[in-house]
Amino acid sequence: MAGQSHFPDTIFALSTGGLPSGVAVIRISGQHVAPALEGLAGGVPAPRRAVLRRILDAAGAPIDRGLVLFFQGPESFTGEDCAELHLHGGRSVVSATLAALAALPGLRAAEAGEFTRRAFINGKIDLTGAEALADLIAAETETQRRMALANAEGGQAQLYSGWRHRLLHARAMIEAELDFADEADVPGSVSGTVWADMAALAQEIGNHIDGYRAAEIVRDGFRVVLVGAPNAGKSSLLNALARRDVAIVTDVPGTTRDLVEVALDLDGMKVLVTDTAGIRSTSDVVERIGVDRALEAAARADLVVQLIDPAGEVAQACGDWDAPTIRVWTKADKGGTPEHEGQAISALTGIGMAELIAEIARRARGAAAPAGATVPSRLRQVELLRACRSHVKSALRDGHGLELRAEELRLAGDALGRITGAIDVEDLLGVIFSEFCIGK
Ligand SMILES: Nc1nc2c(ncn2[C@@H]2O[C@H](COP(=O)(O)OP(=O)(O)OP(=O)(O)O)[C@@H](O)[C@H]2O)c(=O)[nH]1
Numbered sequence: 398m399a400g401q402s403h404f405p406d407t408i409f410a411l412s413t414g415g416l417p418s419g420v421a422v423i424r425i426s427g428q429h430v431a432p433a434l435e436g437l438a439g440g441v442p443a444p445r446r447a448v449l450r451r452i453l454d455a456a457g458a459p460i461d462r463g464l465v466l467f468f469q470g471p472e473s474f475t476g477e478d479c480a481e482l483h484l485h486g487g488r489s490v491v492s493a494t495l496a497a498l499a500a501l502p503g504l505r506a507a508e509a510g511e512f513t514r515r516a517f518i519n520g521k522i523d524l525t526g527a528e529a530l531a532d533l534i535a536a537e538t539e540t541q542r543r544m545a546l547a548n549a550e551g552g553q554a555q556l557y558s559g560w561r562h563r564l565l566h567a568r569a570m571i572e573a574e575l576d577f578a579d580e581a582d583v584p585g586s587v588s589g590t591v592w593a594d595m596a597a598l599a600q601e602i603g604n605h606i607d608g609y610r611a612a613e614i615v616r617d618g619f620r621v622v623l624v625g626a627p628n629a630g631k632s633s634l635l636n637a638l639a640r641r642d643v644a645i646v647t648d649v650p651g652t653t654r655d656l657v658e659v660a661l662d663l664d665g666m667k668v669l670v671t672d673t674a675g676i677r678s679t680s681d682v683v684e685r686i687g688v689d690r691a692l693e694a695a696a697r698a699d700l701v702v703q704l705i706d707p708a709g710e711v712a713q714a715c716g717d718w719d720a721p722t723i724r725v726w727t728k729a730d731k732g733g734t735p736e737h738e739g740q741a742i743s744a745l746t747g748i749g750m751a752e753l754i755a756e757i758a759r760r761a762r763g764a765a766a767p768a769g770a771t772v773p774s775r776l777r778q779v780e781l782l783r784a785c786r787s788h789v790k791s792a793l794r795d796g797h798g799l800e801l802r803a804e805e806l807r808l809a810g811d812a813l814g815r816i817t818g819a820i821d822v823e824d825l826l827g828v829i830f831s832e833f834c835i836g837k
């Protein structure tokens with residue numbers, strides 16, 4: 398069977414990473430999979446059974462021996478007939494096999510994200526599921542992985558389809574009220590419960606949208622900015638956190654001018670730590686730009702860590718930022734006792750470092766979406782959610798007629814449909830699937 402494909406081409410790609418590797422998996426999808434396996438592997442294995450076969454080139458000469466798996470559409474990732482060849486991950490093995498596949502009629506190399514795109518078009522996953530798969534492949538930390546997995550397993554799809562269902566139900570009740578408005582025995586308060594539910598829905602969508610920043614923190618990282626007077630020990634702290642020499646450290650005040658950023662995995666959370674120029678008023682043009690950048694970075698931070706050398710100059714007024722700020726006293730190995738509250742650390746000996754890292758990780762977790770929460774993961778989704786909520790709110794306004802209010806609910810449902818790809822998204826697909834690597 399040729400699966401449910403509408404695509405003339407059968408696509409193939411190396412789906413595993415860099416070569417050489419122990420094993421390389423080549424994936425094939427489309428209506429010509431079975432004939433391709435006949436030629437390449439001497440036959441089509443029973444679906445979902447791994448069999449060891451010789452892989453042959455077009456002239457019948459052996460390329461390698463490997464496992465061959467066949468997935469009959471629609472029970473496959475793409476919904477089409479699919480196959481996987483698990484080969485030895487040598488460059489020559491892979492290139493000879495890809496060349497043999499390209500020589501077969503109807504086959505061509507896949508574009509980035511093309512397998513997932515076919516899965517979407519064949520109804521195997523919705524757009525939020527596809528986006529979550531891209532996130533899962535990109536996930537570097539445990540929290541990123543958990544969030545992506547929850548969405549890949551249909552968390553968002555279920556939530557939005559529940560909301561669409563409520564919108565449909567509300568419209569049906571309103572239509573009924575419109576149709577039977579003239580008759581005496583209409584259950585008059587039908588729309589009363591409907592509007593209460595729509596008000597609740599607007600609230601739920603609002604809460605869900607509020608979760609986006611927390612999701613962004615998981616996906617893109619919790620932004621920590623180190624600020625303080627020159628020589629406070631900011632660059633030394635950055636290097637200690639990164640466990641390598643990222644930033645230049647000298648005893649010259651004003652060493653750092655640019656922003657220096659490192660991405661860390663702190664206790665499963667992605668944390669971006671930025672070192673900045675020491676803040677002071679200066680006539681040096683370059684340093685002044687550095688100070689401006691430091692203050693801008695602090696303004697964008699999720700957490701500011703303000704470093705103070707107890708023996709150093711009293712930090713000058715540091716400017717304004719909204720982010721929560723923790724004070725850290727540096728160079729604790731020198732024994733100067735801080736007079737004020739705050740953590741004491743030494744980047745040199747490691748005193749207090751574990752406590753500081755734990756505190757940053759605790760705050761990052763507090764700001765991030767909780768594990769397994771269903772949250773919007775893309776600005777695209779948030780924009781449509783905002784549109785949806787604004788239509789629901791318009792519908793709730795009593796001023797205009799019932800027909801118009803029902804129409805607003807229809808538009809609200811359409812916005813949700815665009816998030817999952819149930820309606821009208823052709824123009825978006827290129828953008829969404831280009832995020833993927835080849836072979837997915
Ligand atoms: N004893 C001791 N010295 C430190 C410690 N941390 C930094 N220093 C020294 O303090 C001086 C300044 O350190 P930096 O890390 O360059 O300070 P900074 O805040 O980045 O300074 P600017 O980039 O000029 O703003 C250097 O001589 C460091 O070796 C520490 O924990 N203990």
Ligand SMILES: [Mg+2]
Pocket residue numbers: 631632633644645646652653672673674675
């Ligand atoms: Mg520095």
